[in-house]
């Protein structure tokens with residue numbers, strides 16, 4: 001992990017309230033799919049955690065939804081040429097153990113770390129991607145997802161692709177391609193339904209959790225989550241990727 005002063009190359013709106021930010025690190029920094037960075041926004045003491053979506057040479061791209069004051073300032077203030085303080089790479093990331101068929105199931109802003117997973121794993125295994133959005137207008141980065149062998153875009157209102165959730169879309173096809181592993185990131189209700197579905201299928205799930213964070217490096221304990229065995233884990237340091245069966249989503 002290191003702290004760098006990056007240079008913004010682009011910070012462009014790609015969907016309503018969603019931006020794609022590319023910055024140059026000045027050197028190549030190896031980043032695994034599922035790892036994240038902490039971005040310092042002027043005027044905010046706490047850095048904001050954002051997953052790495054794409055790492056190409058010295059260029060890193062993250063995609064973020066404008067949620068509160070910090071991400072609003074990030075979208076408004078940082079234009080091409082601006083300097084940006086960033087801590088990266090953080091967290092563990094997704095791990096494959098020789099699986100040949102992997103399903104990727106994402107919802108909302110959770111699709112962005114999964115784009116990194118599609119990019120990293122598609123060359124060596126069969127990736128089937130199910131990506132959920134609110135509606136057609138919100139669909140973005142589709143060209144990156146098309147690297148997967150199969151891509152299903154799901155929308156809540158049916159305005160594009162499958163009418164329903166990404167989990168429902170995957171469940172309709174799961175018996176055809178029999179994934180050995182599912183990778184996921186998304187809102188809590190989605191993780192809950194996927195956890196129940198995967199338990200029935202007896203397929204392991206690696207989930208990237210989006211917990212509130214303070215330091216991002218394991219020191220403040222703001223991000224602690226409950227595990228099903230009664231232990232606790234720091235999402236920033238021990239995760240953000242966990243075996244979903246080991247995480248207590250109701251705690």
Ligand SMILES: Cc1cc2nc3c(=O)[nH]c(=O)nc-3n(C[C@H](O)[C@H](O)[C@H](O)COP(=O)(O)OP(=O)(O)OC[C@H]3O[C@@H](n4cnc5c(N)ncnc54)[C@H](O)[C@@H]3O)c2cc1C
Nearest residue numbers: 049050051064065067068069070071109112210211212213
């Ligand atoms: C590992 C990880 C990866 C993430 N990757 C992405 C991504 O790729 N794209 C994306 O759009 N969002 C991502 N998020 C969520 C993103 O961090 C929050 O939306 C963002 O921090 C909100 O900041 P804010 O100042 O706009 O909102 P505010 O609500 O004003 O934030 C107040 C404080 O709460 C923290 N906070 C609020 N919501 C979250 C949240 N969901 N997760 C973590 N901290 C939060 C903020 O960092 C800040 O310290 C990720 C979160 C984590 C933990």
Ligand code: FES
Nearest residue numbers: 214216220221236
């Ligand atoms: S955010 Fe400080 S310990 Fe995880």
